[in-house]
Amino acid sequence: MAGPTTAERGERQKQKSGPSRPPRPGRWRRRRMLIILLLAAVLAGGGSIWLLYGSAWLRVERVSVSGARVLTTAQVREAAGVSIGSPLMSLDTDAIEARVRRKLPRIDSVDVVRSWPHGVRLKVTERTPVLTVASGGKFIEVDREGVRFATVSHPPKGVPALELELPRSGGLHRFGTDRLVREAVLVAEAVPAAVARDTRTVKVRSYDSISLELSGGRTVMWGSGEKNGAKAVTLTALMKAAPDARHFDVSVPTSPASSGS
CATH class of the missing domain: 3.10.20.310 (membrane protein fhac)
Incomplete structure (x- = not known):
């Protein structure tokens, strides 16, 4: 006995599955809400861009x-x-x-x-000047990083002058002028406040020979820009111990000296 034809099998399948049902109303509502939210986001984004870049409300006044x-x-x-x-x-x-x-x-x-x-x-x-360098009747200001940042007609009050008395020797070629200027800046920054007020000139002859000229003809041999903290403490104590001295040497802070009292 012959089996059911293809058409009959299709008809039976339709009967089993039943008629196709339209989408549920809730699904349509969710889709519609999603579309509305997407449109609102696009409009809000476009409005924000226009507000920030195109409107006259948020402009520099x-x-x-x-x-x-x-x-x-x-x-x-x-x-x-x-x-x-x-x-x-x-x-x-x-x-x-x-x-x-x-x-x-x-x-x-x-x-x-x-x-x-x-x-x-x-x-x-x-920038705050720490030293000044005389040049052509004017003064170049040098900050705490050794940057020469401005040229002025008159030196700022209370800022020491920097004098570079550098011989044409291997020391200059080894360290370079900029390095020696930075060392002078380190020294000027480390000088005790009471001494800094009296400091008129910071002289650099070499990396290991930096000295201070104070008011009243007094001098301080500082040496290099190393161990500055110890040298500052030693100089303060030395000046208290020998208040009438004219020359002080703290280049070796563990063996200070004073003279010319």
Whole structure:
């Protein structure tokens, strides 16, 4: 006896499976909600981009400067080059910082901060001179890192002069002028406060021969820029022990000497 035909088997399968049912209403509602949420996200994202970059609400209206002492706020603003009316979000703060430092060597560091909704704050830190170098009737300021950052007509008050009396010897070629200047800076920074107030000149003849000229014709042989802490303590004690001395030697802090009392 022949089996059921293909058509009969298909008909039986339809009867078993029953008629196709339309999607459930809850599924449609979830799909519709998902579509609405996606559209809302796209609109919100587009609106945010327009608000940050295209609208007139979040644009630069003022540039404030703090921390300037020698420089003027106008000089800092000009170096920053922030355009009034530009979108706050589009500002490249790293580029502004680099531009200020490049155009104004007196600036040691600068922080650029967006001050929403309409401001930019520039907080600068100027270099502080530790020594000055006479050059052509003017004075070059040197900071604590040995950076020669500015030339001024008059030396800043209370800042010692740096004199380089370097012979044409192997010592100069070995260390280089910049290294010797940094050593002089280390010494100037290490001098006790009471002595620093009286220091007029820091003389460098070689790496191991750095001396101080104080007011009243007094001198201090400091030696190299090594063991500065011990030398500072020794010099303070030596000056107290020999207040009338004119010359002090702390180049070897464990064997100090004074003379000319």
